[in-house]
Amino acid sequence: MLIQLDFKSGKPVYLQVVDQIKAAAASGALKPGEPLPSIRPLAEQLRLNRNTVAKAYTELEGQGIIETVAGRGCFLRLNNSPFRKEVRRQLLADELDHAVVQAHHLQIGRTDFLALAAERFDAFEQKRADAEPNSSKQEKP
Numbered sequence: 286m287l288i289q290l291d292f293k294s295g296k297p298v299y300l301q302v303v304d305q306i307k308a309a310a311a312s313g314a315l316k317p318g319e320p321l322p323s324i325r326p327l328a329e330q331l332r333l334n335r336n337t338v339a340k341a342y343t344e345l346e347g348q349g350i351i352e353t354v355a356g357r358g359c360f361l362r363l364n365n366s367p368f369r370k371e372v373r374r375q376l377l378a379d380e381l382d383h384a385v386v387q388a389h390h391l392q393i394g395r396t397d398f399l400a401l402a403a404e405r406f407d408a409f410e411q412k413r414a415d416a417e418p419n420s421s422k423q424e425k426p
Contacts, residue, residue: 288301288302288305288306288327288330288331289305290302290331290333298333298337299337299338299340299341299344300341300344302331302337302338302341303341303344303345303348306321306341306345306350306351307345307348307350310350310361311409311413312409312412312413312416313413313416313417314416315361316361317361317362317363318360318361318363319360319361320357320358320359320360321342321351321358321359321360321361323358324338324339324342342359345359346359349362350362384398384402385398
């Protein structure tokens with residue numbers, strides 16, 4: 286799993302780690318039950334304080350994305366969200382509100398914004414389908 290940090294983005298580093306692990310889980314790059322890197326090696330790889338990585342893992346565990354097994358490490362949970370549907374919708378609405386504000390500041394109109402959202406959703410689905418081990422990829426002779 287490759288995590289890339291942008292120290293100039295203004296977004297806290299631990300949240301960047303959280304977002305990238307969530308994206309890897311959503312895209313299928315991380316499979317349910319798969320172990321996450323241990324805190325110390327990941328912190329060394331990213332050149333971060335161990336407490337920063339621990340904070341990211343705590344946040345992920347609080348969101349129900351990962352689970353910690355004593356003595357074994359952290360693992361990606363099954364895709365069963367602990368949140369009710371209306372809570373999940375509100376979490377997504379908050380993210381969309383941020384994207385709408387960004388679109389406004391970048392002078393992107395509604396039509397272009399919705400087209401871009403559809404394009405990104407399609408690209409995500411394609412990426413996920415490509416990551417599936419049972420995808421119907423045909424090898425050429």
